[in-house]
Amino acid sequence: MHVLDILKERGFFNQCTDEEGLRAHLDTPRTFYIGFDPTADSLHVGSLVQLMAMAWLARAGHRAIAVVGGGTAKVGDPSGRDSTRDILDAERLRANKEGISKQIARFCDGKLVDNADWLDGLGYIEVLRTIGRHFSVNDMLRAESVRQRLERQQGLSFIEFNYVLLQSYDYLELYRREGCTLQVGGGDQWYNIVSGMDLIRRLEGGQSFGLTTPLLTTASGAKMGKTAAGAVWLSAERVSAYDYFQYWINVDDRDVPRFLRLFTFLPIEDCNMGDIRQAKRTLAIEATAVVHGRAAAEAADEAAKAAFAGGVSDDMPTVTVTFPVGVLAALVASGAAASNSEARRMVEGNAVRFGEERISDPKAQLAGPGVLWAGKKKPFRLEPA
Secondary structure: OOHHHHHHHHOOOOEEOOHHHHHHHOOOOOEEEEEEOOOOOOOEHHHHHHHHHHHHHHHOOOEEEEEEOOOHHHOOOOOOOOOOOOOOOHHHHHHHHHHHHHHHHOOOOOEEEEOHHHHOOOOHHHHHHHOHHHOOHHHHHHOHHHHHHHHOOOOOOHHHHOHHHHHHHHHHHHHHHHOEEEEEEEHHHHHHHHHHHHHHHHHHOOOOEEEEEOOOEOOOOOEOOEEOOEEOEOOOOOOOHHHHHHHHHOOOHHHHHHHHHHHOOOOHHHHOOOOHHHHHHHHHHHHHHHHHOHHHHHHHHHHHHHHHOOOOOOOOOEEEEOOOEEHHHHHHHHOOOOOHHHHHHHHHOOOEEEOOEEOOOOOOEEOOOEEEEEOOOOEEEEEEO
8 A cells, every 4th residue: 555545544644745746756765854843852742643654654665854953943933833932042952852852763763863963054144145045035924824923913033934944954955965855744834845845946956745744633623632731742751651541541532533543553444433432442552552662551551440440550640648638638739630729629529539439528638548539530549658
C-alpha cells in the first residue's frame, strides 16, 4: 500500500502541493523533514499527529529528519498564536532541546538536527540579500497566521513577521545538505512550507514537495490535548504514564475510532470500534505504549483495573499526607481541587469517596492510607508522609 494511501486512510492527510507528483516521488526512498521548536522541555499530545506521520513515512522506507528548532525558537512561530512567544535564554533552550529530542527519538531512528547550526551564523545583510529579496510583503500579509493577528488587532512583532524567512531557509538548507525534498507540517504551516519550496526553486532550480496534516479538535470542539488541568504533555515528569493512560480512557466515545487510527500502530482493521469500553482500553494501552513504552502502558492498565475494583496499586498517583487528614486538605494536596472551597463543593456534590465509603461531610477526617476518589475517574493513593 502506498504511503500516501496509508496517511489518508489513517487521517493524517490534509493537503499537499502536488499529489500526483508526490505519489510518484515517494515510489522510491526520499528524505523528508518535520520541525519542532523547543518552546518547552516536552512536546504535548497536539504534536502527536506530526510524530505519528513521521513514523509512518519512516516505516515506508523514507528517511526522516527531525529539526529541533534551536534557531527558530529564538524568534517564535506566530502560527496559531494570539500573542508573541516569550524569548527563551540559552540555558532554557538547551534544556528544552534535550527534552523534546528524547521524545522524538521514540518515533523513528531518523536524524535529529538543530537549525541553530546554520541560522545562528547568518548575517542580517546576508539574510536580506539572499532570502528576503525573494519574499513579497503583500503575500506575507495574506498569510493566515499574519492576517488573523492583524484582523484581531493583536499586533505582530517584526521578529515574528520574519519567521517564514527562517523556516523557508531551513528547507533550502536541508535540500542542499541532505537532499531533503519533502517537508511535512501541521495545516497552519502551509504558507511557510510553500515559501520554502519557492526558495528552493529560485535558488537551486530544484523540485520539492509539501504535505500538511489536519489540525485536530475533539468531537466536542476542544483543541486536541487540552484539558481543564492544562496540556497533556508527553513527558512522564509532567504527566505520569498513569495520568496519560487516563486521558485516553476518558476521551469522548465519538473520537475513539479516529484516535485508534491516528495514535496507535494497530492494523487499520483493528481500529473499528466494537465494545466502546474495550475500544477505549485498547486505545489507552496502545497510545501510552507508543509514548511511554509497553511496560508502562501495562502497569497503568493494571493500576486502573485495581482502582476500579477498589484496590490499591503502586502505579496510581500517590500523595503523601500526615494522618489523620481532613478530606478537604487531601483533595487539595492531590490536586483534585484547587482550593478548600472547590473541595467542599465536590464533597457536598457526592463526588468524593475513600475506598468504598462515600464522603458527605466536609469535616470528615481520613484515618489512614487508602484510595481517595475525586469523581468516578480520579483515584489517588494516600500514603503517610
